[in-house]
Amino acid sequence: MKLLEPITINGMKVPNRVMVPAMVTRLSGEDGFVSKEISDRYVRYAQGEVGLIVVEAMAIHGSNAGPLLRISDDKFIPGLKEMVRKIHDASDSKVVPQIIHFLKIARSGWRQTVDMLTLEDIERIIQQFGEAAARAREAGFDGIELHNAHAYTLASFVSRVNGRTDEYGGTTLENRLRLIGRVMDSVRRYVGRDFPVGIRYLSDEFIRGGYTVEDAKLIGLRMAQLGADYLSLSVGGKFEDAVHTPGHVLHGYSGYSGERCMPGASFPDALHVPYAAEIKAFIAAKGFDVPVIAAGKLSDPATAEAVLAAGKVDMVAIARGLLADPDWVKKLRLGQLDRIVKCDYCNVCKQLDGAHMPVTCFLWPKGAMQAPADHGPVVQPPAWPESGAGLAIKTEGGSVALKWKKAPGAVYYDVYRTDDDGEPHIVDGVKLPVFTDTAVLGGVRYRYYVRACDANGNAGVPSESVSYDPLVPGHDPAAEAVSAA
Amino acid sequence: MKLLEPITINGMKVPNRVMVPAMVTRLSGEDGFVSKEISDRYVRYAQGEVGLIVVEAMAIHGSNAGPLLRISDDKFIPGLKEMVRKIHDASDSKVVPQIIHFLKIARSGWRQTVDMLTLEDIERIIQQFGEAAARAREAGFDGIELHNAHAYTLASFVSRVNGRTDEYGGTTLENRLRLIGRVMDSVRRYVGRDFPVGIRYLSDEFIRGGYTVEDAKLIGLRMAQLGADYLSLSVGGKFEDAVHTPGHVLHGYSGYSGERCMPGASFPDALHVPYAAEIKAFIAAKGFDVPVIAAGKLSDPATAEAVLAAGKVDMVAIARGLLADPDWVKKLRLGQLDRIVKCDYCNVCKQLDGAHMPVTCFLWPKGAMQAPADHGPVVQPPAWPESGAGLAIKTEGGSVALKWKKAPGAVYYDVYRTDDDGEPHIVDGVKLPVFTDTAVLGGVRYRYYVRACDANGNAGVPSESVSYDPLVPGHDPAAEAVSAA
Numbered sequence: 002m003k004l005l006e007p008i009t010i011n012g013m014k015v016p017n018r019v020m021v022p023a024m025v026t027r028l029s030g031e032d033g034f035v036s037k038e039i040s041d042r043y044v045r046y047a048q049g050e051v052g053l054i055v056v057e058a059m060a061i062h063g064s065n066a067g068p069l070l071r072i073s074d075d076k077f078i079p080g081l082k083e084m085v086r087k088i089h090d091a092s093d094s095k096v097v098p099q100i101i102h103f104l105k106i107a108r109s110g111w112r113q114t115v116d117m118l119t120l121e122d123i124e125r126i127i128q129q130f131g132e133a134a135a136r137a138r139e140a141g142f143d144g145i146e147l148h149n150a151h152a153y154t155l156a157s158f159v160s161r162v163n164g165r166t167d168e169y170g171g172t173t174l175e176n177r178l179r180l181i182g183r184v185m186d187s188v189r190r191y192v193g194r195d196f197p198v199g200i201r202y203l204s205d206e207f208i209r210g211g212y213t214v215e216d217a218k219l220i221g222l223r224m225a226q227l228g229a230d231y232l233s234l235s236v237g238g239k240f241e242d243a244v245h246t247p248g249h250v251l252h253g254y255s256g257y258s259g260e261r262c263m264p265g266a267s268f269p270d271a272l273h274v275p276y277a278a279e280i281k282a283f284i285a286a287k288g289f290d291v292p293v294i295a296a297g298k299l300s301d302p303a304t305a306e307a308v309l310a311a312g313k314v315d316m317v318a319i320a321r322g323l324l325a326d327p328d329w330v331k332k333l334r335l336g337q338l339d340r341i342v343k344c345d346y347c348n349v350c351k352q353l354d355g356a357h358m359p360v361t362c363f364l365w366p367k368g369a370m371q372a373p374a375d376h377g378p379v380v381q382p383p384a385w386p387e388s389g390a391g392l393a394i395k396t397e398g399g400s401v402a403l404k405w406k407k408a409p410g411a412v413y414y415d416v417y418r419t420d421d422d423g424e425p426h427i428v429d430g431v432k433l434p435v436f437t438d439t440a441v442l443g444g445v446r447y448r449y450y451v452r453a454c455d456a457n458g459n460a461g462v463p464s465e466s467v468s469y470d471p472l473v474p475g476h477d478p479a480a481e482a483v484s485a486a
Numbered sequence: 487m488k489l490l491e492p493i494t495i496n497g498m499k500v501p502n503r504v505m506v507p508a509m510v511t512r513l514s515g516e517d518g519f520v521s522k523e524i525s526d527r528y529v530r531y532a533q534g535e536v537g538l539i540v541v542e543a544m545a546i547h548g549s550n551a552g553p554l555l556r557i558s559d560d561k562f563i564p565g566l567k568e569m570v571r572k573i574h575d576a577s578d579s580k581v582v583p584q585i586i587h588f589l590k591i592a593r594s595g596w597r598q599t600v601d602m603l604t605l606e607d608i609e610r611i612i613q614q615f616g617e618a619a620a621r622a623r624e625a626g627f628d629g630i631e632l633h634n635a636h637a638y639t640l641a642s643f644v645s646r647v648n649g650r651t652d653e654y655g656g657t658t659l660e661n662r663l664r665l666i667g668r669v670m671d672s673v674r675r676y677v678g679r680d681f682p683v684g685i686r687y688l689s690d691e692f693i694r695g696g697y698t699v700e701d702a703k704l705i706g707l708r709m710a711q712l713g714a715d716y717l718s719l720s721v722g723g724k725f726e727d728a729v730h731t732p733g734h735v736l737h738g739y740s741g742y743s744g745e746r747c748m749p750g751a752s753f754p755d756a757l758h759v760p761y762a763a764e765i766k767a768f769i770a771a772k773g774f775d776v777p778v779i780a781a782g783k784l785s786d787p788a789t790a791e792a793v794l795a796a797g798k799v800d801m802v803a804i805a806r807g808l809l810a811d812p813d814w815v816k817k818l819r820l821g822q823l824d825r826i827v828k829c830d831y832c833n834v835c836k837q838l839d840g841a842h843m844p845v846t847c848f849l850w851p852k853g854a855m856q857a858p859a860d861h862g863p864v865v866q867p868p869a870w871p872e873s874g875a876g877l878a879i880k881t882e883g884g885s886v887a888l889k890w891k892k893a894p895g896a897v898y899y900d901v902y903r904t905d906d907d908g909e910p911h912i913v914d915g916v917k918l919p920v921f922t923d924t925a926v927l928g929g930v931r932y933r934y935y936v937r938a939c940d941a942n943g944n945a946g947v948p949s950e951s952v953s954y955d956p957l958v959p960g961h962d963p964a965a966e967a968v969s970a971a
Binding site: 175179275440475 | 646653657658659660661663664667668671692693694695697698699700701704707708711712727729741742745752753754757760764772883884885906924925926927928929930956958959960
């Protein structure tokens with residue numbers, strides 16, 4: 002299985018091809034020090050045997066930003082060192098921090114843009130990235146990742162909507178790439194060539210006037226030329242199309258580009274892999290073999306494996322799927338796929354982030370601030386009452402309402418659906434024993450069943466099935482399709 | 487060559503696999519009658535042997551909308567009939583009108599939304615589509631196309647952001663599909679089963695909260711169930727993210743979704759084919775063989791042929807490429823690829839539309855309101871002066887400025903570039919003998935040359951080449967990439 006093959010990145014031996022990309026937790030204090038909650042969150046991924054753990058973005062500078070990790074001063078090193086030690090003690094997982102510079106934002110909706118920075122500001126940023134990288138190395142991290150994505154400073158320079166007109170400006174691609182180039186050089190001066198330095202950047206900005214994969218291929222080539230040790234691709238997440246909620250600072254994931262960045266249930270699986278694959282192929286054709294990492298709805302193991310097996314990318318980044326179940330890799334290794342807590346892309350985690358609240362998973366036990374410890378397979382997963390699940394179906398005007406009996410010990414229920422007798426797939430994970438499907442189409446045969454799951458994803462036997470075979474509504478048979486086989 | 491193979495669509499014998507999709511011309515009068523300019527525009531496509539000509543959207547109702555064709559009353563039939571006759575007289579091209587219902591928009595930025603329509607309004611729309619279809623048949627069109635795309639009424643019902651709460655509302659997929667289903671039935675009652683009825687719809691709305699290809703597969707299945715004779719896929723073009731220019735009505739192509747709809751030079755070729763291909767595969771698996779047509783940067787003949795040869799879709803829709811050169815198909819058939827006036831996706835046509843001005847192509851001769859008549863290959867295409875083209879290059883900070891001497895008789899110049907000695911491709915088509923490239927990357931070798939073209943795309947001999955081999959700027963060699971081959 003390709004997912005479980007190790008990969009060496011500039012000397013860093015990553016035990017498998019699964020990365021948890023940087024995900025804000027909002028578990029840090031305002032002071033920027035590592036808290037127990039933050040440390041526990043990342044140790045949990047190590048216990049779950051995630052190959053490469055990217056710790057959420059930590060600031061290289063001192064700007065106000067609410068609860069956010071910091072690496073902007075030597076005083077933060079001991080806390081980071083302690084967290085890294087605990088992560089390394091837990092498993093062979095490798096861990097790198099994502100280091101970030103961001104511009105100012107205000108509750109009025111105002112935001113600082115790159116054209117407001119002086120050349121002295123730029124020199125300071127270059128210096129701060131170098132110093133932060135050195136601190137990361139001192140703290141014992143296995144490498145670092147530069148945050149050159151989304152709505153933040155580096156990505157805003159690389160963006161096509163960079164409004165500067167000087168040598169760091171949007172007038173040419175080289176000018177847009179000048180800052181990240183100088184940052185890379187600065188970082189190398191501080192940490193040397195033998196320390197893994199990855200870069201996260203966007204394969205498509207998904208904003209008006211933004212760049213697409215065409216530029217992203219060239220940006221990736223430049224990163225390779227500069228000696229980046231991995232390229233981790235994201236998309237969107239920009240301020241340009243963010244929706245301003247009065248009284249709150251802009252949230253880079255509130256617009257369309259933010260929807261693309263953390264695509265919900267309505268988006269297809271693996272939707273951004275083609276971009277990452279194109280970038281990998283382009284760079285390879287230029288003679289560089291930098292590992293390329295794709296993200297975006299890759300938490301289905303079969304899907305992720307297929308992407309790697311086809312050689313499209315070198316690793317998969319799974320954020321929400323590993324938040325739901327940090328033991329994803331371990332369960333995969335043990336052949337316990339059925340025990341994975343499967344992300345249904347409800348995006349409650351995204352909403353919590355947008356509301357500046359601690360980020361948790363809806364599928365965790367009620368009130369849990371961390372994924373529960375894994376107690377392994379159980380002899381008795383949640384069972385239906387003796388009388389059965391009592392799965393009942395009610396249909397009306399294109400909607401299907403299901404309800405069933407509670408299973409004692411169930412933390413959540415997975416709702417399965419088959420269409421025209423195809424493969425069952427999970428359409429939702431719910432806490433209460435009810436589900437409504439509003440996406441059924443007349444002319445397709447549907448079958449539903451439900452499984453009750455405990456906190457570790459141990460699923461009980463499927464309920465009985467219910468079926469629904471809706472007609473095409475109000476259709477005049479005299480005008481029937483003639484091309485149906 | 488697959489592009490030149492005929493295809494029969496519900497009895498309509500389309501001579502090849504190339505469609506010109508509906509493109510607004512703004513050549514109609516406010517009265518909605520066919521003008522000479524409109525008629526000439528579409529006859530021109532027939533002379534160029536385009537397989538299927540879709541005449542720009544014509545209104546099925548009487549709302550104000552500036553210069554726009556109408557099919558809302560029998561009085562419009564004679565004019566349409568005359569245009570259809572001329573088109574049929576010109577070649578074997580088939581021609582269908584795109585018929586449209588749109589909601590009201592005001593200069594204030596206000597727009598009517600589907601939730602403001604009464605059930606009586608909806609019944610009227612259903613009736614109007616049927617009557618318009620009957621008029622199209624009477625006018626001699628070979629079929630019709632229902633406009634179920636972009637920012638207009640039918641697509642706004644199918645949209646995920648349909649705000650109604652009744653049986654035509656956004657609460658279920660079936661409710662969203664109810665109106666188009668009833669419209670299809672109404673149309674069939676008027677024109678019968680033996681008249682080709684195609685549907686244009688979106689494979690992705692590209693707006694926040696909008697639908698993606700996942701819904702588009704189901705929407706396509708429904709269209710197939712209802713007996714649609716072809717599915718023509720577009721994307722985006724919505725009002726929800728349109729940018730309001732004070733004093734002007736909303737333009738559905740002014741936001742990000744509009745950029746996607748008519749993707750400019752920064753987007754990759756054939757970018758929306760994967761969606762159309764997924765829809766075709768999904769519908770085929772359900773037993774329907776409805777032809778599926780893809781659009782979006784398909785004007786490169788090799789690209790278009792590859793898409794068809796791979797069986798991804800059944801036809802290609804080329805809008806801007808055929809505006810630039812209505813003789814695209816004819817030149818392809820004659821093996822005169824070098825004579826095609828090649829669209830460079832500068833989107834001047836899109837800007838003209840946005841400014842409510844007659845839509846022309848920048849590559850046409852200055853002031854021309856139509857593509858020039860084709861006089862065939864010429865013995866003497868535009869030639870450089872005796873002293874040569876004098877191609878000069880000036881480079882600075884990531885930009886390359888070219889200039890050259892005028893070639894007598896040149897209407898425009900194609901600028902070719904090779905990267906690292908790869909295939910030459912056209913990076914721009916310009917009227918004046920100057921070009922600036924701001925997308926060069928240090929570490930890549932570039933070579934440029936220019937060809938002068940006459941109004942029919944007859945290109946003279948290439949100029950001498952100039953080369954540029956930029957370094958990675960400011961890069962510290964001590965921190966060099968180690969992974970370069």
